[in-house]
Amino acid sequence: MFLRNYWYVAALADEVRDRPLGRMILGEPVVLFRTADGALHAFEDRCPHRRLPLSMGKVVGDALQCHYHGLRFDGAGKCVRVPGQDHIPHNARVRSYPVIARYRWIWIWMGEETLADPKEICDFHWLDDPDWGAKPAYLHVDANWQLIVDNLLDLTHLAFVHETTIGNMALVEHAAVKVQRAPNNVVVTRWIIDQPAPPTFVKVGKFTGNVDRWQIIDYTPPAFLRLDVGATPTGAGAPDGRRVGGISMRNLNAITPETETTSHYFWGQAHDFDVNNGELTNKIFEQIRTAFLEDVAVFSAQQRNLDIFGDAPQVDIAADAGTIAARRILSRLHDEEQAAGRVAAE
Numbered sequence: 001m002f003l004r005n006y007w008y009v010a011a012l013a014d015e016v017r018d019r020p021l022g023r024m025i026l027g028e029p030v031v032l033f034r035t036a037d038g039a040l041h042a043f044e045d046r047c048p049h050r051r052l053p054l055s056m057g058k059v060v061g062d063a064l065q066c067h068y069h070g071l072r073f074d075g076a077g078k079c080v081r082v083p084g085q086d087h088i089p090h091n092a093r094v095r096s097y098p099v100i101a102r103y104r105w106i107w108i109w110m111g112e113e114t115l116a117d118p119k120e121i122c123d124f125h126w127l128d129d130p131d132w133g134a135k136p137a138y139l140h141v142d143a144n145w146q147l148i149v150d151n152l153l154d155l156t157h158l159a160f161v162h163e164t165t166i167g168n169m170a171l172v173e174h175a176a177v178k179v180q181r182a183p184n185n186v187v188v189t190r191w192i193i194d195q196p197a198p199p200t201f202v203k204v205g206k207f208t209g210n211v212d213r214w215q216i217i218d219y220t221p222p223a224f225l226r227l228d229v230g231a232t233p234t235g236a237g238a239p240d241g242r243r244v245g246g247i248s249m250r251n252l253n254a255i256t257p258e259t260e261t262t263s264h265y266f267w268g269q270a271h272d273f274d275v276n277n278g279e280l281t282n283k284i285f286e287q288i289r290t291a292f293l294e295d296v297a298v299f300s301a302q303q304r305n306l307d308i309f310g311d312a313p314q315v316d317i318a319a320d321a322g323t324i325a326a327r328r329i330l331s332r333l334h335d336e337e338q339a340a341g342r343v344a345a346e
């Protein structure tokens with residue numbers, strides 16, 4: 001199941017420089033490239049001549065040239081040159097998609113073009129805000145995108161999957177959890193008061209005693225999860241907004257379906273302390289990356305079982321409240337999009 005009428009992250013900005021990048025998005029092959037003037041473009045990755053992926057071609061000035069017989073397409077996808085002939089067939093054009101570079105990511109709109117409004121791009125300003133140190137990254141995942149959404153909405157797994165970095169048992173055994181539901185949003189708030197800090201927090205926050213730790217997960221469909229996480233020495237008053245003497249970070253996640261069983265996982269980690277210390281940014285990033293690779297191993301193993309057992313029944317537990325709320329929203333939005341598509345087609 002894909003939701004189409006949304007902006008998705010297609011690539012890291014750094015991935016699209018002087019060569020075309022081919023990437024499957026929502027089951028459709030796309031080529032992303034920049035013309036010589038720096039303008040960003042996205043086409044269906046299929047030459048209308050003999051179907052070679054255009055991502056095998058190259059940029060020539062303000063056009064993309066197919067690798068096979070050299071047809072060239074301008075930024076709008078219109079053929080502007082057929083080698084050896086003056087006539088350009090009127091149907092020699094490629095579908096193009098709206099694309100925008102924002103927050104060190106490249107965003108694409110795969111849905112109904114008239115609905116594409118850049119104002120609806122989810123806010124990830126922490127990735128390029130000078131008040132934050134941040135580093136974005138990309139992981140390819142052999143699993144359906146909803147498994148990643150589930151994972152980020154239930155952070156009790158940190159105690160088991162990430163015990164060497166960001167997890168400890170306090171997250172499960174000493175947490176106050178609240179789930180807030182809105183029509184297109186779920187917020188899961190978890191406070192762990194007067195408990196030991198997990199290994200990563202000790203490393204980067206230099207905590208010597210117990211901490212008050214928060215995890216505030218903000219979910220926006222289809223697959224954007226912005227986590228406000230941190231800790232202060234216990235008793236500083238963090239639950240009342242006094243985040244002093246500790247660390248505050250944003251863990252930022254944008255998942256883009258590649259196929260039904262594979263995903264593009266764009267993520268980044270931002271911190272609001274010592275923001276110009278690149279070494280610190282890297283140190284935090286590496287800690288989180290270690291944890292995320294542990295997640296990727298979980299997702300792909302889940303997907304293998306999904307492939308074997310399909311929709312076999314699952315058991316639900318209390319920690320699933322956020323995940324279940326998000327899945328309900330997704331199911332409703334999918335129905336709405338399908339219904340609108342039927343109306344448009346009639």
Ligand code: FES
Nearest residue numbers: 047049050066069
């Ligand atoms: S396949 Fe692209 S020019 Fe022939």
Ligand SMILES: [Fe+2]
Nearest residue numbers: 161162291295
């Ligand atoms: Fe995780």
